[in-house]
Amino acid sequence: MQLTTAHLSESKRKWFIATLLLGTFTMSISQSSLSTAYPTFMKYFNLPASTISWLTTGFMLIMSVVMPLSPWLMNNFRFRPLYLTLLTLFVGGTIIIILAPNFPIMMFGRLLEGVSVGILFPSYQSIILEITAHAQRGGIMGTVGLVMGSALAVGPIISGIVLQFLDWQAIFFLFLIILVGVFIVALKTVPSPLKKKKTPFDFISVFMSLGIIGLLYFINELAHMSANNYVNWLILVVSVILLVLFVKRQLQLPEPLLRLDILKIPNFDLGVALTFLSYMSLITVTIIMPLYYQQVLKMSPLWSGLALVPAAALLSWLNRRSGLLADRIGFKPVIMSGFVLFIVGWGMLLLWASFANVWMTIICSMLIEAGNAFAMMPATTLGANSLNDDLIPHGSSIIATFRQVMGSAAIVLATVILGTRNFTGVFFTFLILETIALVLVFFIKDTQATSQHVKL
Numbered sequence: 047m048q049l050t051t052a053h054l055s056e057s058k059r060k061w062f063i064a065t066l067l068l069g070t071f072t073m074s075i076s077q078s079s080l081s082t083a084y085p086t087f088m089k090y091f092n093l094p095a096s097t098i099s100w101l102t103t104g105f106m107l108i109m110s111v112v113m114p115l116s117p118w119l120m121n122n123f124r125f126r127p128l129y130l131t132l133l134t135l136f137v138g139g140t141i142i143i144i145l146a147p148n149f150p151i152m153m154f155g156r157l158l159e160g161v162s163v164g165i166l167f168p169s170y171q172s173i174i175l176e177i178t179a180h181a182q183r184g185g186i187m188g189t190v191g192l193v194m195g196s197a198l199a200v201g202p203i204i205s206g207i208v209l210q211f212l213d214w215q216a217i218f219f220l221f222l223i224i225l226v227g228v229f230i231v232a233l234k235t236v237p238s239p240l241k242k243k244k245t246p247f248d249f250i251s252v253f254m255s256l257g258i259i260g261l262l263y264f265i266n267e268l269a270h271m272s273a274n275n276y277v278n279w280l281i282l283v284v285s286v287i288l289l290v291l292f293v294k295r296q297l298q299l300p301e302p303l304l305r306l307d308i309l310k311i312p313n314f315d316l317g318v319a320l321t322f323l324s325y326m327s328l329i330t331v332t333i334i335m336p337l338y339y340q341q342v343l344k345m346s347p348l349w350s351g352l353a354l355v356p357a358a359a360l361l362s363w364l365n366r367r368s369g370l371l372a373d374r375i376g377f378k379p380v381i382m383s384g385f386v387l388f389i390v391g392w393g394m395l396l397l398w399a400s401f402a403n404v405w406m407t408i409i410c411s412m413l414i415e416a417g418n419a420f421a422m423m424p425a426t427t428l429g430a431n432s433l434n435d436d437l438i439p440h441g442s443s444i445i446a447t448f449r450q451v452m453g454s455a456a457i458v459l460a461t462v463i464l465g466t467r468n469f470t471g472v473f474f475t476f477l478i479l480e481t482i483a484l485v486l487v488f489f490i491k492d493t494q495a496t497s498q499h500v501k502l
Contacts, residue, residue, distance in 0.1 A: 058235070058237070059177060061235040062177070062235055062236055062237065063174055063177075063186070063189075064235075065228060065231050065232050065235045065236055066129070066170045066173070066174065066236070067170075067189065067190070067193045068224070068228050068231075069129075069133060069166070069225065069228040069232070070166060070167070070170055070193055070194075070197075071193045071197045072197075072221055072224045072225055072228065073136060073159070073162065073163045073166065073221075073225075074163075074193065074194055074197030074201075075197045075200065075201045075204060075221070076105075076159060076163070076201070076221055077102075077105065077106075077109075077163065077197075077201065078197070078201030078202060078329075078332055079201035079202060079204055079205040079217060080101050080102055080201075080205065080217075083205050083209055083214050083217065084098050084099065086209055086214045087101070087214065090214065091148070091149045091152075093149060097149070098149075100153060101152070101153065101156050103263075103266050104153060104156060104157055104160065105156055105157070105159065105160040105163075106160070106262065106266075106450060106453075106454055107160075107259050107262050107263060107266075108157050108160035108161055108164060108259075109160045109161075109163055109164035109167070109450055110164065110258045110259065110262055110447060110450045110451060110454075111164070111255060111256060111258050111259045112160075112161050112164035112165050113164050113165070113167065113168055113443055113446050113447045113450065114251075114255050114258075114303060114304045114443055114447060115165060115252070115303070116165055116167075116168040116169045116172070116439060116442070116443045116446075117168075117172075117303070117304060117305070117439040117440045117443050118245060118247060118303055119165060119169065120169055120172060120173070120439045121243045121244070121245050121439070122243075122244055122245060122247075125169075125173055125236070125237075126232075126236050126237060128165075128169070129166075129169075129170075129232060129236055130229065130232060130233070130236070132162045132165055132166050132169075133162070133225055133228060133229045133232065134229070135158055135159075135161060135162040136158070136159050136162035136163070136221075136225060137222060137225050137226060137229070138155075138158060139154075139155040139156065139157070139158030139159040139162065140155065140159065140218050140221050140222045140225070141155070141222065142154060142155030142158065143155035143156060143159075143218050144215050144218050144219065144222070167446045168439070168442040168443040168445070168446040168447075169439070169442075171187075171190060171426070171442045171445075171446070172438045172439040172441075172442040172443075174186060174187075174190060175187070175427075175430050175438050175442070176435055176438055184369040184370060184371070184372035184373035184377070184424065184427055185366060185369045185370040185373055186369070187369050187423045187424075187426060187427040187430075188365045188366035188367065188368055188369020188370060188372075188419075188423055188424075189365065189366045189369070190423060191365040191366075191368075191369070191418075191419065191422055191423030191426075192361075192362050192365035192366055194423075200354075200355075200358050201332075202332065202336060202351050202354065203351045203352065203354055203355060203358065204217075204220075205217050205351075206348050206350075206351035206352075207348070207351070208220065210348055245301050246301060248295075248299065248302070248303045250295065251292060251295055251296065251299075251302065251303040251304075252303065253288075254288045254289070254291050254292035254295060255288075255289075255292050255303070256288060257284070257285040257286065257287070257288030257289035257292060258285075258289065258447070258451065259285075260281045260282065260284060260285025260288070261282070261285045261286070261289065261451065262450075262451060262454050263278075263281060263285075264278055264281055264282040264285065265451075265454050265455050265458050266454060266457075266458060268458050268462065293306055304440055304443060304444065305437060305440035305444075306444070308433060308437050308440060308441060308444070309444065311432050311433065312432065312491060313428055313429060313431075313432040313490060313491055314429040314432045314433060314441060316425075316428075316429070316486055316487075316489060316490055317425045317426060317427075317428045317429020317430070317432070317445070318429060318444060318445055318448050319483075319486055320381060320385075320421060320422075320425035320428075320483055320486060320487065321422055321425045321426050321429070321445050321448070321449055322445075322448045322449045322451075322452035322453070323421075323452075323479060323480065323482075323483040323486075324384065324385075324388070324417070324418050324421040324422035324425060324483070325418075325422055325449045325452065325453050325456075326452055326453060326455070326456035326476070326479065327388055327392070327414055327417070327418065327456075327476055327479070327480060328414075328415065328418045328422070329453045329456055329457060330456050330457065330460045330472070330476060331357070331411055331414050331415065332354065333457055333460065334460050334464065334469070334472055335350075335353070335354065335407070335411055336350040336351060336353075336354065337464070338407065338469055339353050339404070339407070341467055342402055342467065342469065343402055343404055343407070345404070353404065353407075353408055353411075354411070356408050356411075356412055357408065357411040357412045357414070357415040358415065360412045360415060360416055360419075361415040361416065361418060361419050364416055364419035364420065365419045365423060367419075368380055368384070368419050368420045368423070368424060369423060369424065369427065372424045372427065372428075377424050377425075377427065377428040377431075377490070378487065378490045380420050380424045381420065381421050381424050381425055381428070381487050381490065382484065382487045383420050384416075384417045384418065384419070384420030384421030384422075384424070385417060385421055385480055385483050385484040385487055386417070386484065387413050387414070387416050387417030387420060388413075388414055388417035388418075388421065388476075388480035388483070388484075389477060389480050389481055389484060390413055390417075391410050391411070391412075391413030391414035391416075391417060392410075392414065392473050392474075392476050392477035392480060393477055394406070394409070394410045394413065395407070395410040395414075395473040396470055396473040396474055396477060398410065399469055399470050399473060417480075421483075426445055428490065429441060429445065430442070459475065460472045460475075460476075463475055
């Protein structure tokens with residue numbers, strides 16, 4: 047793809063990016079905000095937690111399966127109508143949720159939201175990368191990281207505060223009001239800055255990619271399934287076969303749905319691995335630490351949410367600064383410092399767990415989320431800088447899909463290890479994971495924004 051708006055002024059470019067980020071921030075909050083509201087939903091619909099959890103599980107499943115479609119949509123449709131359509135889809139799903147008389151209808155609205163977010167996440171990252179000069183990518187992707195990381199972290203906080211004073215529908219009213227505003231602003235500020243490149247739609251690849259749903263379903267069921275649950279094991283086998291066939295087909299087709307061959311490009315492969323290893327720690331902190339505050343420190347749901355604020359604030363403050371630093375000194379030292387912070391944070395949690403002190407725990411969470419600020423988006427940008435611009439949509443989709451799958455795996459891994467309050471086991475496991483990640487950093491060929499690109 048090539049830029050068609052070389053005339054796009056700096057002011058218009060900033061408004062364009064701001065509109066994308068505000069819409070994405072609001073949608074990102076919806077990904078993590080509902081866990082705090084599970085007890086409310088259970089009471090309202092008179093359903094068990096295992097059923098209510100599908101509001102998050104189903105959302106993540108549908109997100110993951112539509113992410114590989116992003117490059118094809120970016121090639122075949124102008125971005126402005128695509129973005130407006132995604133906003134409309136999310137708004138429509140939100141209205142359905144607010145008016146839902148029963149859980150199945152609410153679930154349908156939630157799946158519509160998931161489709162919108164799953165397509166938007168890789169799309170907006172690719173287009174921001176492509177309209178940004180290489181020397182400025184670290185800084186702008188730091189801002190993208192600020193949006194993603196802080197939204198994920200503040201989701202439970204916002205929902206906890208809203209539920210303290212209002213009904214659960216107020217959470218979705220908040221999304222609705224903001225996104226209607228974003229839609230109105232987008233009519234003025236969002237152009238279609240890339241040329242279309244018509245490519246055939248491969249229905250067979252799309253069918254095979256459904257294996258992602260089966261794999262994620264199995265991962266999410268793993269925490270509470272028995273060894274003789276043959277249906278789930280069958281789903282796993284079928285899903286793995288479909289994904290193997292999907293990978294083989296993408297490597298053989300002249301115009302694949304997803305360019306998986308770019309995983310052979312040096313630095314991009316490491317960028318993918320380091321991005322999802324960083325994300326695994328971030329999402330685990332947002333899920334596990336509220337449980338630690340409530341179960342070990344005996345804090346209320348409201349205060350357990352507020353205890354996440356310092357770490358979320360630090361993550362937001364550091365994200366853009368880490369990106370700007372990577373632009374100046376290179377990505378390798380910045381990413382390395384991020385994983386060192388991860389190791390220190392998880393290590394201190396492991397050592398201090400027996401003290402059950404809220405301030406120590408908050409400091410450790412801040413170190414872990416600071417590590418994410420220095421690791422995740424710099425690793426994503428490092429990977430993007432190793433790709434030709436035509437491959438960036440495929441790269442963004444691959445990173446987003448891996449991140450989503452491994453994020454789900456991290457939640458299940460932490461939940462299984464946690465069992466009955468085995469928090470030290472969780473802390474130790476993620477300490478080991480991030481130590482492995484630090485070893486991978488040593489294999490990075492350090493690049494700055496002026497580095498050469500590889501085109502397959």
